[in-house]
Amino acid sequence: MSTVGKAISLLELFTLKEPEIGLSDIARKSGLDKATARRLLVALSEHRLIEQEPLSRRYRLGAGLSRLARMRDAHLPFVRLAAPIARELAQETGETVHLSEFSAGALLTVHVELSARANRVSVDVGQILPLHGTASGIAFLAFSRPQSVEAHFGKPLTAFTAHTMTSRETVMQAVRLAASRGYSRSAQGYEEGVHSVAAPILGSDGFPVGTLAVASPLSRIDDETAERQGLAAREAGRRISAELTGEQWHASVPLQPR
Amino acid sequence: MSTVGKAISLLELFTLKEPEIGLSDIARKSGLDKATARRLLVALSEHRLIEQEPLSRRYRLGAGLSRLARMRDAHLPFVRLAAPIARELAQETGETVHLSEFSAGALLTVHVELSARANRVSVDVGQILPLHGTASGIAFLAFSRPQSVEAHFGKPLTAFTAHTMTSRETVMQAVRLAASRGYSRSAQGYEEGVHSVAAPILGSDGFPVGTLAVASPLSRIDDETAERQGLAAREAGRRISAELTGEQWHASVPLQPR
DNA sequence: CATTGCGGTTCAGCATATGAACCGATGTTT
DNA sequence: AAACATCGGTTCATATGCTGAACCGCAATG
CATH class of the missing domain: 3.30.450.40 (GAF domain)
Incomplete structure (x- = not known):
């Protein structure tokens, strides 16, 4: 799978049941190395598709998704x-x-x-x-x-x-x-x-x-x-x-x- | 910029004014090579963040974005x-x-x-x-x-x-x-x-x-x-x-x- | 019928992603 | 309180996967 595919599949780890996930967990669930997972998360968060809870340091889906989805829905x-x-x-x-x-x-x-x-x-x-x-x-x-x-x-x-x-x-x-x-x-x-x-x-x-x-x-x-x-x-x-x-x-x- | 960053920046090319864009245009606007742009678009569309209008072959934001945004809103x-x-x-x-x-x-x-x-x-x-x-x-x-x-x-x-x-x-x-x-x-x-x-x-x-x-x-x-x-x-x-x-x-x- | 632009493909070369090993901090077990 | 287990995060040598010039066939345009 392409790097991009891996990055996106990280987004798909977040579900209604589990809307916030820690780094190690993300690495485990995705089958990626922790370092790789984090690099991807950083890349995603730079574009606000992912954001990190400052206290718990866990990750969740970002506000950029709302923006893109609205763009789509409007059109x-x-x-x-x-x-x-x-x-x-x-x-x-x-x-x-x-x-x-x-x-x-x-x-x-x-x-x-x-x-x-x-x-x-x-x-x-x-x-x-x-x-x-x-x-x-x-x-x-x-x-x-x-x-x-x-x-x-x-x-x-x-x-x-x-x-x-x-x-x-x-x-x-x-x-x-x-x-x-x-x-x-x-x-x-x-x-x-x-x-x-x-x-x-x-x-x-x-x-x-x-x-x-x-x-x-x-x-x-x-x-x-x-x-x-x-x-x-x-x-x-x-x-x-x-x-x-x-x-x-x-x-x-x-x-x-x- | 990371590959992932480039891929996401493609998503950000789509605006309310221009919600569907052709491949060459995407390559021009993003500053990426056409082949690269397409590879990224394919990767994105495999996860439904992008979809392609079958007739015009132009690209637009995909349904997966609505799903992810919905997930975030719910949480x-x-x-x-x-x-x-x-x-x-x-x-x-x-x-x-x-x-x-x-x-x-x-x-x-x-x-x-x-x-x-x-x-x-x-x-x-x-x-x-x-x-x-x-x-x-x-x-x-x-x-x-x-x-x-x-x-x-x-x-x-x-x-x-x-x-x-x-x-x-x-x-x-x-x-x-x-x-x-x-x-x-x-x-x-x-x-x-x-x-x-x-x-x-x-x-x-x-x-x-x-x-x-x-x-x-x-x-x-x-x-x-x-x-x-x-x-x-x-x-x-x-x-x-x-x-x-x-x-x-x-x-x-x-x-x-x- | 030559020209332009389109979407899409190929492949050699090299930039970029990868992951084992590491850190310090925190929490749990003994 | 020492030992142990995880946590989030970082480093860097390695090689994998990304890049882009050149290419294709097609459709529209002159």
Whole structure:
């Protein structure tokens, strides 16, 4: 791995559970020498991607990350365009709505509109959603290139709850259903007690760049509300896609099942 | 500069004005060779700090940054980040310092550093501060959008003591003064015998997310100490804003030779 | 159809990253 | 209180991985 790769992998050692780490620990976890690790940390901190707690001398992620992330978020057409529509959808459904972006083989949650209700599903920005275990993932697969879908079945399908679909055929069935309806539906595939519907957001090539999902407590959902949510999500997804790609162009790209 | 430093400086080429850049341009702007620049970009994109627009082949900041920034924000929320600086300010001034966060039309006290002296002002976490009656509120208004300020004058201005400013013009005068000085000053507007100075804490959009105030017994204050406190508060507010948004590599603790 | 600029690749040479051994300080065990 | 274990941090000879001039094919421009 390149030096740069090693430096960045140091950043990835910091997690929610362990947001501050000492030098020796960093060296151990990264497999790098202590001297090397420190050199990299110094380089990172010179650009404020890392900072050091003066007292404990432990390291943590730096403020420069906030700055860079904001730069990205401000420019990214996706979030900028999609957020207002996601908010509308959240108000319309009264449930939590989250946006994900496809990145490196999985869906990354990039924006969340929380439901106004007390009993609601909570989702965190930054969360990674597996393609086969979430409504978002199914919706994504349903509009992806066949070979992309195939590629995803190369790896084993891990189960996150007792309800996660792990057989290829079950997943494909859900994918086909989603493709024909224009939205996907999934309950407790990733987290217990959570029901979701999701719709794809299509880029200018007609393939998904991300998804839009409505997540509700399972207890509030029956078939009728699920369908209402699904149709609303599909519509919202279409609107975002349209704004993303430029109105007139999108009209010529049908949302066709695979 | 280290290889890592060069790689990170590539990230810093991306700005709001120019959020996507082509390879040759990156090489030119960074002063690196094209081959080198590309190697670094590839290394960065392997960890999703950079991504490449497939069509135009131009590069932009990647999704991994959002994830890392989110991690940092989760671990270092406003209060935790600001508290050490508030403590310094409390030690420097010898007076009680309190932090507020804007929430639902008012300022909510989220953290307090009590003065070490026997005769001191006491403030409770959770206390709500009215915008027109406190130094914090005035500092907040002084840096808010004009229409937000206007909106606040819609409601009547209630008096909390005999000294509370209740006329719109008096308040606006204080607001203008605070805007020009960078800090606000107020005596007995909310509680008898209490003098305060306050400075705003600015978010990434340049508008206040909260305030920082120094509260003293009126008897200890003259114009000179008030100004000293005000300037100290202003500086502390700036530091917190900088750490919050990652703006300017200003006063952060350098991580080098000991 | 020559020219320019683009993104991307190659590889010899050498700048730069590496890590074992070290330091002083702090904390823990005996 | 001596012995021991870790801690964060530093040094420097070694060799690894980085550098950049020259190159490719392509697309736009004249």
